[in-house]
Amino acid sequence: MTPILRICHLYPEMMNIYGDRGNIITLAQRCRWRGWDVEVSGISVGETIEPDYYDLYFMGGGQDREQMLVCEDLRSKKAQAIHQAVELKACFLTICGGYQLFGKYFITYTGEELPGIEVFDAWTVGGEKRFIGNVVAQAITTDGTTRTLVGFENHSGRTYLGPGSAPLARVKVGYGNNGEDGFEGCRYGNAFGTYLHGSLLPKNPWLADELILLALKRRYKLEELPPLDDTLELLAQRAAVRRSRMRRKR
Amino acid sequence: MKGKSALAIFVSKATGFLSRKLGTGAGTQLPGRIALRIDPQLARKLSGELEYGTVLITGTNGKTTTANILANILRISGYKPIHNRSGANLMHGVTTALSSSASLSGKLEGNIGIFEIDEATLPQAVVQLTPRLVVITNLFRDQLDRYGELESLAAKMNKGLREISQGDLLLNADDPLVATLGEGTSLNISYFGISDDRAGGGNLQHAADSKNCRSCGEPLAFHRVYYAHMGNYHCEYCGVSRPELTFSANMLEIKGIQETRLTMEGCGSPLRLTLKIPGFYNVYNALAAAGAACILRLDRDTIVKGIEEYSTVFGRAEWIEAEGRKIFLVLSKNPAGFNEVIRTISSDGKPDKVLLMALNDRVADGTDVSWIWDVDFENLVPHTGGIIATGIRAEDMALRMKYAGAPTHSIAIEKKFDRALKRALQAVPPGGVIYALTTYTATLELRKVMTRLGYVKGYWEE
Structure with missing residues (x-):
């Protein structure tokens, strides 16, 4: 049976800052190149989710105004279904604003509190200085393999993790979650959160494939994905690592 | 003008003159920067x-x-x-x-x-x-x-x-x-x-x-x-x-x-x-x-x-003659502008266009290149025969075009502008057109190369 990856893109018109759409493009293409089908559904304000239907959920970052509008809808219209999907081991990738709203709460720099939907044991506090620049991080893997993550961060929120969520990576260049503990992103089960734009997945093809595998193996007998030619992806990753050295010198 | 302002004007002019003589660039910012150091009120006055x-x-x-x-x-x-x-x-x-x-x-x-x-x-x-x-x-x-x-x-x-x-x-x-x-x-x-x-x-x-x-x-x-x-x-x-x-x-x-x-x-x-x-x-x-x-x-x-009577000066969109070919050079610096450029150059319906795509990530370009993923390059690929990616983030541009559907064999990475330009000229027959889509500082650098090769005048001479 030909696998089909069903992607739910949350708030595609509102949470779409900094090229996060590139992640959807990457997931879709990497399935198509393997001869598999892809179905991308945009789910917006007011719409409900069928938790069992989708294999992979994606939510990007937005500007403050959009993030406020989305915050309310996420809690009232989507939270319950999202929690069910998490328990059903669907895969999630949330970035920047999406990552923040999947935590417990976000207290903005001006003191407003945005409640999150508590998928992650994480909370965010707005800071004065914005963390902006190229990031290189080393993924924390269970099998001890070395995996590099490159991206671009642009956030003033500082995110802190509780014991219920594991950090995704250790920062080598840049600030990461909060600029203090050296961690970047988080993971709870098959749900991932990160501050990295870039877009994230094109230059980190191993992560794209890990997400696809996690998403599909619930329904299909898959142990690993057929390999693709990632020459160009790795060239771009290396170029991003080289470029990040400029930031380290500062 | 009194002493301080006169000195500021003099130093500014001298800096501009030297910058042009030495060919270090256009000298459009530095003279003013120095002048404002000497007299912060100079622009107001x-x-x-x-x-x-x-x-x-x-x-x-x-x-x-x-x-x-x-x-x-x-x-x-x-x-x-x-x-x-x-x-x-x-x-x-x-x-x-x-x-x-x-x-x-x-x-x-x-x-x-x-x-x-x-x-x-x-x-x-x-x-x-x-x-x-x-x-x-x-x-x-x-x-x-x-x-x-x-x-x-x-x-x-x-x-x-x-x-x-x-x-x-x-x-x-x-x-x-x-x-x-x-x-x-x-x-x-x-x-x-x-x-x-x-x-x-x-x-x-x-x-x-x-x-x-x-x-x-x-x-x-x-x-x-x-x-x-x-x-x-x-x-x-x-x-x-x-x-x-x-x-x-x-x-x-x-x-x-x-x-x-x-x-x-x-x-x-x-x-x-x-x-x-x-x-x-x-x-x-x-x-x-x-x-x-x-x-x-x-x-x-x-x-x-x-x-x-107005035809475009410098960089926004201009036609340049080079080695019997025409280069359509257009500044493409953000998703909306880029999408419009794509719509415009695709409107002639001709396939197999040769693209010279230059992506830099200096401060004036924006140090975050994520925005290229918001551009609908998917609409450009069907009109494209070959792509030469150049600039500091050439690899990112090449990768974007791969995910937009361009076959990898049609994408070349040539980080140096002079080599990239040469390669683009070779890819197009005499009388043909090269579409050069370039970010801000990449436009400046590419134009500098073309000035050196005699295809255009330095824009400070225009």
């Missing part, structure tokens, strides 16, 4: 000497073209505009323009200032230059790593405009965010926009930015979309709608990358205008310039002539 005052043009896209067209109309009308021509749009660039046309005693060669101003610099510029007219073209989320968010940028611009006690403000009514920038100011506001129901489309592009009502936050309903998030809109929830147009364009005829015609209303009887610059976005630029010229009470015939 010199602009105060302008007989017909100052016009500021700001916005994400189109400010250079709008300023250039307006300056052209002014020149034909007999004015002597002082003008920061080459995209040097921070206070340094304005100061360079002023001091290079000033004598040591502070006497200016020109009598009206036409300055394009970086959006984030507007609040500072209005205080320093007390403009008689401010023109705002549009706001896109270009280079957010530099400006922060669009909302806060708009709030800062509005706050700056409230500082001016009198004068005119010309706003793009079709851009929902720009249309609100005059709120709470004491300025005399005019609006420009397109009112042609046959032009444009009914849907917003992916990269569209301002699509929610400024008053109530609900999604805006677009009766017509002309370019990116610009169009004729209203809010079904609170009733806010596009402001009534002072200057409107209708009866649009777009003829590929060669020519556009339109009828402008609002400046006396309708004016039929012909633009020699391509694309929908230039309709807005021409309309902004013509509206500004009308507010400045320039002669209607000179407006028609000034627009018709």
Whole structure:
């Protein structure tokens, strides 16, 4: 049976800052190149989710105004279904604003509190200085393999993790979650959160494939994905690592 | 001018002269930077000497073209505009323009200032230059790593405009965010926009930015979309709608990358205008310039002539002859601008185009290259035969084109501009066209290579 990856893109018109759409493009293409089908559904304000239907959920970052509008809808219209999907081991990738709203709460720099939907044991506090620049991080893997993550961060929120969520990576260049503990992103089960734009997945093809595998193996007998030619992806990753050295010198 | 100002003017001129002689670059920023160190009030003092005052043009896209067209109309009308021509749009660039046309005693060669101003610099510029007219073209989320968010940028611009006690403000009514920038100011506001129901489309592009009502936050309903998030809109929830147009364009005829015609209303009887610059976005630029010229009470015939005679200078979009081939060089620096470029160059329907795509990530380009994933390159790939990716982030550009569907064997990475250009020239037969799509500093660097090879003159010589 030909696998089909069903992607739910949350708030595609509102949470779409900094090229996060590139992640959807990457997931879709990497399935198509393997001869598999892809179905991308945009789910917006007011719409409900069928938790069992989708294999992979994606939510990007937005500007403050959009993030406020989305915050309310996420809690009232989507939270319950999202929690069910998490328990059903669907895969999630949330970035920047999406990552923040999947935590417990976000207290903005001006003191407003945005409640999150508590998928992650994480909370965010707005800071004065914005963390902006190229990031290189080393993924924390269970099998001890070395995996590099490159991206671009642009956030003033500082995110802190509780014991219920594991950090995704250790920062080598840049600030990461909060600029203090050296961690970047988080993971709870098959749900991932990160501050990295870039877009994230094109230059980190191993992560794209890990997400696809996690998403599909619930329904299909898959142990690993057929390999693709990632020459160009790795060239771009290396170029991003080289470029990040400029930031380290500062 | 007294000692300090005279010294500042002298040093500024000397720096500009040396910079040109040594060929270190255009010398459009450094002289002003040094001059402002010596006399921080120099721009204020010199602009105060302008007989017909100052016009500021700001916005994400189109400010250079709008300023250039307006300056052209002014020149034909007999004015002597002082003008920061080459995209040097921070206070340094304005100061360079002023001091290079000033004598040591502070006497200016020109009598009206036409300055394009970086959006984030507007609040500072209005205080320093007390403009008689401010023109705002549009706001896109270009280079957010530099400006922060669009909302806060708009709030800062509005706050700056409230500082001016009198004068005119010309706003793009079709851009929902720009249309609100005059709120709470004491300025005399005019609006420009397109009112042609046959032009444009009914849907917003992916990269569209301002699509929610400024008053109530609900999604805006677009009766017509002309370019990116610009169009004729209203809010079904609170009733806010596009402001009534002072200057409107209708009866649009777009003829590929060669020519556009339109009828402008609002400046006396309708004016039929012909633009020699391509694309929908230039309709807005021409309309902004013509509206500004009308507010400045320039002669209607000179407006028609000034627009018709205008062909693009430096970088925004120009044709360059090289080795029997033609290079269509166009500055492509953010998703909305890029999508418009793609729409324009795809409109001839010809396949197998050779693209020279130059992506830099210097501060002036925006250090975050994520924005390339918001550009609809998927629409360009079917018209593409070969791609040469160049610039500091050539690999990112190449990767984007791979994911847009270009076969990897059709994509080459050549990080050096001279080699990339050579390769592009080899890929195109004599008489053919190379489409060079380049970010800001990449445009400068590529043009420098072409200057060295004798294909173009240095833009400071034009």
